[in-house]
Amino acid sequence: MKRFAFALAVAALVPAAQAVEFTQVQAEKSAVTFVYKQMGVAVDGKFKKFSSQLNFDPAKPTAAKASFDVDLGSVDTGAPEGDQEVAGKPWFNTKAFPTARFVSGSVKALGGNKYEVAGQLSIKGKTQDVVVPATFTTQGNTGVFDGSFTIRRADFAIGEGAWAKFDIVANDVVIKFRITASPK
Amino acid sequence: MSQHYTSTAKALHWLMAILLFGLLALGFYMHDLPLSPDKLKLYSWHKWAGVSAFLLVFIRLIWRFTHRPPALPESMPKIMQLAAHAGHLALYGLMIAIPLSGWLMSSAKGFQTVWFGLLPIPDLLDKNKELGDLLATVHQSLNLLFIAVLVGHIGAALKHHFIDKDDILTRMLPRHSKENQA
Numbered sequence: 042m043k044r045f046a047f048a049l050a051v052a053a054l055v056p057a058a059q060a061v062e063f064t065q066v067q068a069e070k071s072a073v074t075f076v077y078k079q080m081g082v083a084v085d086g087k088f089k090k091f092s093s094q095l096n097f098d099p100a101k102p103t104a105a106k107a108s109f110d111v112d113l114g115s116v117d118t119g120a121p122e123g124d125q126e127v128a129g130k131p132w133f134n135t136k137a138f139p140t141a142r143f144v145s146g147s148v149k150a151l152g153g154n155k156y157e158v159a160g161q162l163s164i165k166g167k168t169q170d171v172v173v174p175a176t177f178t179t180q181g182n183t184g185v186f187d188g189s190f191t192i193r194r195a196d197f198a199i200g201e202g203a204w205a206k207f208d209i210v211a212n213d214v215v216i217k218f219r220i221t222a223s224p225k
Numbered sequence: 226m227s228q229h230y231t232s233t234a235k236a237l238h239w240l241m242a243i244l245l246f247g248l249l250a251l252g253f254y255m256h257d258l259p260l261s262p263d264k265l266k267l268y269s270w271h272k273w274a275g276v277s278a279f280l281l282v283f284i285r286l287i288w289r290f291t292h293r294p295p296a297l298p299e300s301m302p303k304i305m306q307l308a309a310h311a312g313h314l315a316l317y318g319l320m321i322a323i324p325l326s327g328w329l330m331s332s333a334k335g336f337q338t339v340w341f342g343l344l345p346i347p348d349l350l351d352k353n354k355e356l357g358d359l360l361a362t363v364h365q366s367l368n369l370l371f372i373a374v375l376v377g378h379i380g381a382a383l384k385h386h387f388i389d390k391d392d393i394l395t396r397m398l399p400r401h402s403k404e405n406q407a
Contacts, residue, residue: 080269081342084335119335119352126260209262 062098063184063222070221078211090115102150109143131201164197189217229396279324319371326364333357
């Protein structure tokens, strides 16, 4: 009995002694935004709905796994007619492809709080390999991932037809994210 | 006292007239277009021209304050002279207020103005959807008011020319200056 109590005490202490694994994404403290250039002028927008699965232990970063689903219909371009437009066929075609998905592959620790996540990004039925640099900082009990990477919208056929040229809306789109997660 | 406007004042007046008619026409036309690359292009052009008009009105004001315009005919009743001054004051006020409302609207809507795609005009307001919509209404209302004052301005000039048969209209025309300078 004594031994069992001791085991319980150790079990209770262990999580504090071990590095914690961040798995619970806090949607309200997370964000996915984007910046693109319209006739040379930076314009930003965001996605209001997304979900994420995460397993990240700072002690074992290479074992980390992350996946991200963005509801493309929740886009906020800053103008209602813009929101309607990008949901349509030439852009996201949200009826056929409602979600953009990122799935992590390998994770590299670059030293300090910097990491590099290689993974696959799928939008509008097209999948591309992407490398996403991210930083990880702890704030109290929660961990915050910040990062940004650039995609080319043409790689995913985002903006077809009249929008296919890059003179008005540039090809490069910077995706920025902040994921706040707490341990289990 | 000189009976005609300086060539510079005339040039500024007519340059502004061309710019403002273009801006008004473009503004009403582009507003109802469905979203397309051309619409975005026209919006940028409208904003560039609007910034130009905003600068031009200050150049005009500097010229106006340093060069006295010709006096109104003494035959004009005092009340009409007052109306003419009030009308010009309204035109200048709106020539400042309208581009300013457009600038603020662009800031609030999150679409910064970059003059001719080169010179970024600072955003005076943070992105704010409600404020952006309000400023759009303000911009539109001011323009409707501007059209009303313009109708009065042009109507008055034509009345002076065809009914009063004075030189109020001709003294703003380019040819008039040559005759006087000759």
